[in-house]
Amino acid sequence: MPNRGFLLMLPAFAMLALVFLAPLAWFFTQTLVLDNDLSTLWSKIVAVVSSRATLQAIGATNWISLLVTVTVLLLGYPIAYYLANRRGLRFTLVVFCIVVPYFTSVIVRTYSWMVLLGRTGLINQLLLGTGIIDAPLPLIYNKTGIVIGMTYVLLPYMVLTLFAAMKSIDRNLLLAARGMGAGGAMIFWRVYLPLSLHGVISGALIVFILSIGFFITPALMGGPSDVMVAMLIERSVEITLDWPAAAVMSLLLLAVTLVLYAIYYRVTDVRRLMGAA
Amino acid sequence: MVGREPHEGERDLEQVGSAISTGAVGLDGLCKSYGEERVVDSIRAAIRPGEFFSLLGPSGSGKTTTLMMIAGFVEPDAGTIRVDDIDITHLPPQRRGLGMVFQNYAIFPHLNVFENVAFPLRARRVPEAELRRRVQEALALVRLDRFATRYARQLSGGQQQRVAIARAIVFHPSIVLMDEPLGALDKNLRYEMQVEIKEIQQRLGMTVIYVTHDQEEAMNMSDRMAIMNGGRIEQMGPPGEIYDRPANAFVGRFLGEANLIEGTIEQVGDGEATLRTRDGRTLRARLERGATVGQPAALFVRPEKLAFGDDREGNSLHGTVRRRSFLGSMTRTVIDAGSATQVTVDLPNIGDGGGPALGAPVTVNWPAAHSLILLD
Numbered sequence: 001m002p003n004r005g006f007l008l009m010l011p012a013f014a015m016l017a018l019v020f021l022a023p024l025a026w027f028f029t030q031t032l033v034l035d036n037d038l039s040t041l042w043s044k045i046v047a048v049v050s051s052r053a054t055l056q057a058i059g060a061t062n063w064i065s066l067l068v069t070v071t072v073l074l075l076g077y078p079i080a081y082y083l084a085n086r087r088g089l090r091f092t093l094v095v096f097c098i099v100v101p102y103f104t105s106v107i108v109r110t111y112s113w114m115v116l117l118g119r120t121g122l123i124n125q126l127l128l129g130t131g132i133i134d135a136p137l138p139l140i141y142n143k144t145g146i147v148i149g150m151t152y153v154l155l156p157y158m159v160l161t162l163f164a165a166m167k168s169i170d171r172n173l174l175l176a177a178r179g180m181g182a183g184g185a186m187i188f189w190r191v192y193l194p195l196s197l198h199g200v201i202s203g204a205l206i207v208f209i210l211s212i213g214f215f216i217t218p219a220l221m222g223g224p225s226d227v228m229v230a231m232l233i234e235r236s237v238e239i240t241l242d243w244p245a246a247a248v249m250s251l252l253l254l255a256v257t258l259v260l261y262a263i264y265y266r267v268t269d270v271r272r273l274m275g276a277a
Numbered sequence: 278m279v280g281r282e283p284h285e286g287e288r289d290l291e292q293v294g295s296a297i298s299t300g301a302v303g304l305d306g307l308c309k310s311y312g313e314e315r316v317v318d319s320i321r322a323a324i325r326p327g328e329f330f331s332l333l334g335p336s337g338s339g340k341t342t343t344l345m346m347i348a349g350f351v352e353p354d355a356g357t358i359r360v361d362d363i364d365i366t367h368l369p370p371q372r373r374g375l376g377m378v379f380q381n382y383a384i385f386p387h388l389n390v391f392e393n394v395a396f397p398l399r400a401r402r403v404p405e406a407e408l409r410r411r412v413q414e415a416l417a418l419v420r421l422d423r424f425a426t427r428y429a430r431q432l433s434g435g436q437q438q439r440v441a442i443a444r445a446i447v448f449h450p451s452i453v454l455m456d457e458p459l460g461a462l463d464k465n466l467r468y469e470m471q472v473e474i475k476e477i478q479q480r481l482g483m484t485v486i487y488v489t490h491d492q493e494e495a496m497n498m499s500d501r502m503a504i505m506n507g508g509r510i511e512q513m514g515p516p517g518e519i520y521d522r523p524a525n526a527f528v529g530r531f532l533g534e535a536n537l538i539e540g541t542i543e544q545v546g547d548g549e550a551t552l553r554t555r556d557g558r559t560l561r562a563r564l565e566r567g568a569t570v571g572q573p574a575a576l577f578v579r580p581e582k583l584a585f586g587d588d589r590e591g592n593s594l595h596g597t598v599r600r601r602s603f604l605g606s607m608t609r610t611v612i613d614a615g616s617a618t619q620v621t622v623d624l625p626n627i628g629d630g631g632g633p634a635l636g637a638p639v640t641v642n643w644p645a646a647h648s649l650i651l652l653d
Contacts, residue, residue: 170383
């Protein structure tokens with residue numbers, strides 16, 4: 001045998017095939033292929049994709065994912081920068097704060113936000129009590145709530161990706177830039193940011209990919225009009241029992257995710273070509 | 278874009294260490310400790326305009342820390358650094374206006390050669406046309422004109438080194454600091470680059486402060502050098518002087534092969550002394566400092582100053598050949614000359630077979646004026 005290393009991967013592959021690929025294939029053949037010939041299948045796809053509900057869901061999904069990605073990036077970049085330049089207790093403490101929520105279930109975290117953000121939640125009570133506002137702010141059951149909740153869940157992915165990128169920046173380059181007369185702003189815009197850019201792109205793609213498939217947070221923290229694609233799929237399966245529509249939308253989501261993942265893969269590959277220095 | 282906003286202190290940037298200054302650097306009582314450890318201890322040196330000055334020493338001797346203090350990356354605990362008469366001790370690095378070549382080149386991987394070299398000029402807001410002219414000029418000087426659009430990863434080690442040099446000189450600093458710039462290159466290329474750096478330094482008339490642990494490199498390039506050990510300067514002067522007249526055994530040994538024959542002072546004369554070795558022989562050598570009879574001392578003589586044969590005038594030792602090493606341009610012969618005395622003789626390879634064979638009884642001699650009494 002030339003190479004038996006693949007045997008180590010076999011259990012994982014078997015698992016993946018059994019619980020992911022097989023059900024997916026079964027679902028798609030059952031719902032789309034068996035009952036339809038090619039032309040009715042095509043018209044069905046067109047009908048689902050061009051329906052008002054789907055278009056709205058796609059629009060909402062893209063918009064929310066974009067908002068979340070930008071928010072996560074703006075929050076995550078300074079945190080990652082802080083971490084990349086600290087050691088010892090402060091480093092450990094911040095990493096702890098960022099990573100620990102990872103180990104808590106998304107549902108628990110989402111319910112915690114509901115306690116904080118509700119009309120009579122802690123934040124509104126605090127703001128009302130101190131007289132900063134007169135009426136409670138609508139922080140939940142709308143896009144604000146979704147973005148807050150998703151940002152919180154996805155922040156660690158961005159921070160850790162950016163941290164890895166920033167850690168790989170050769171500190172000598174920053175010293176060299178200073179030695180050559182560059183001030184803080186020039187060093188950031190001309191050296192630090194370009195050198196961490198692959199991290200920004202990777203992090204943004206990861207967060208966006210995860211965002212477009214989000215279900216629990218938008219379902220619990222969004223308003224009636226904030227229907228994302230994953231929620232629409234769930235409704236088609238559970239409520240309207242329109243499985244073919246669910247299958248078409250799932251395929252669409254899967255295709256978009258794979259395309260974005262391909263881009264992500266390219267970006268990380270380019271990084272390796274750059275020697276990560 | 279934020280990068281275009283002028284930042285604080287920008288007007289001062291061109292003044293210190295730029296072409297306006299003569300390039301004299303004064304270090305006065307520089308000290309730096311990390312925790313308990315004194316890394317740099319009271320360094321004092323006056324580096325002259327246009328001088329090629331090396332800080333030479335083993336690793337951990339404080340030479341790089343000293344350079345980093347001059348560059349402004351390390352804050353000294355005590356002492357002052359001056360460029361001409363301006364105290365720059367507490368000036369941030371970006372306002373010192375010094376050129377700097379880093380150990381591993383520190384070439385920006387995301388910028389091409391042109392933009393790397395243009396970086397110091399962009400930091401100084403040099404107009405585009407002027408910038409292009411100056412970058413081309415610097416690239417031509419290091420013979421990289423054809424590589425302007427390449428990236429660091431597409432260049433050889435020697436070419437990357439040239440980019441680093443072009444970048445350090447492009448804004449015409451009168452002082453350039455170099456931190457082991459040739460450490461990563463192989464031996465032949467290193468020698469070529471030494472010659473090239475020296476030529477550029479002389480052509481531009483700039484002061485170079487050069488850190489290295491390679492003695493040959495320092496001797497080849499320096500007008501003067503400072504031998505550092507344990508955070509202190511052991512000796513400072515032109516290479517020839519330090520090589521022939523080391524201040525102590527450390528310097529003698531560090532700057533090449535050295536014979537150090539230990540004993541006690543037997544007699545002190547005018548600029549000369551006699552040393553009695555542990556196994557009872559007497560040898561004469563120059564004495565440059567005061568010494569007292571009976572004081573422990575060592576006789577220092579370079580292996581290439583020794584010759585085989587007897588000489589009534591100078592010093593001579595009898596012994597047997599213990600080891601012979603053929604080193605290409607010379608043969609190194611180690612001779613046992615008594616129970617506590619071993620001497621090394623280097624003979625140039627002039628096609629005569631390189632001296633006596635292993636185990637042969639021999640006599641070596643050298644003129645007293647070529648040896649020196651070191652008191653440690």
